[in-house]
Amino acid sequence: MRAVAISLKIPDNTAYTALVTLRRLCVDVHRLERSDIYFFESDDAAALAKRVAADETIFNPNKHRLTVLDEPLPRAGEVWIEPLAACRRERAGAWRLFDETGAPVSAAVLDAAIERLLCNPAIDRAVTGENARDRDNGNVGE
């Protein structure tokens, strides 16, 4: 499985609103990036990128940036919000948080952002690189 992140290269008002709200909630975050994650069964990253870039229902080259991720896991400082009710893994909403040095935020800051705003546990599952690896290693139940 591969994951593709599609983000805005124009100003992202939703990300800005979330950033301002997180700061109001005393989460120490300096910058926030939002993207949509799509999951595909594919071995060839270049071919996948070409195929997704040609799909105008999810990618508009005038406003979107497309990244094929190295592995189908959240990056450092990133959480993927997935619906609990989803029958299979198709897409997620991703939030990536950075501190004032430009580095991804710590796990503690990310957890605070998840708990205070980014995830409603009644309907969403928050996937971070840390808990996804734990899950893959069988350390937590699903």
Add this chain to the structure above:
Amino acid sequence: MSGRIAVLVFPGTNSEDETLRLLRDCGGDAELVHWTQAERLREYDAYVLSGGFAYEDRVRAGAIAAHDRMMDFVIEGAQRGNLVFGICNGAQILLEAALVPGTGAIRKPTAAFARNGPAPHFVCRHIYMKLAAKPSRCAITATLPDDALVPAWAAHAEGRLAATPEHLDEILAGNHLLFVYAHADGSIDETAIPNGSALGCAGLVNREGNVLAIMPHPERDAWNFNHLDRRDGGVLAPSGGAALFRSFVSAVSS
């Protein structure tokens, strides 16, 4: 209680005018309060959160608004016993603020009005809400008759009550389920539910009975001109869904 009602307007709220008009037609002393005037909410005895798309539903429906300064006053007021009535997006905000069902900590939601199911589409459908508890369970419905049927319009893409099985059990055990979807004759079955809502839920109440969150819009079926076959009192007379607003105004004034 002096009975002043604030209709909250967040950026993106879009049903405030008909909500305000119906409150006034039902005898309420109601005014709009915009998000830039949050401090004014101290002056009011009850709050109505109307429909729309507060903060453009950014992050999730109701998520940003639940942390707005205005909600600080609404939460404080609710905890003092003031009445709070949320409709559609207003209901989503109340669940995100965790004022309803109120089984957890404030702003730690235990349930949500989530994406409709099984088809994840916007629905616009005339429905009936039926009281699933005694009217006195909630101060806002206290003057409605037993088993009251309230006509309204379901108009949402995210109106399906969703929660973990444990939290759904809490909702039932705590008698938080106040309205369910029903047919015009009062019968209840799956086909009356427009959105796949768990428990057939159309509305939830908090433990104390002073905060009500409903997804359908009774204010869109509330005057005779919404149904020209209604004759009593002329086309501008409140009717239909106005019964719920009358009950709310009565509770605020009592």
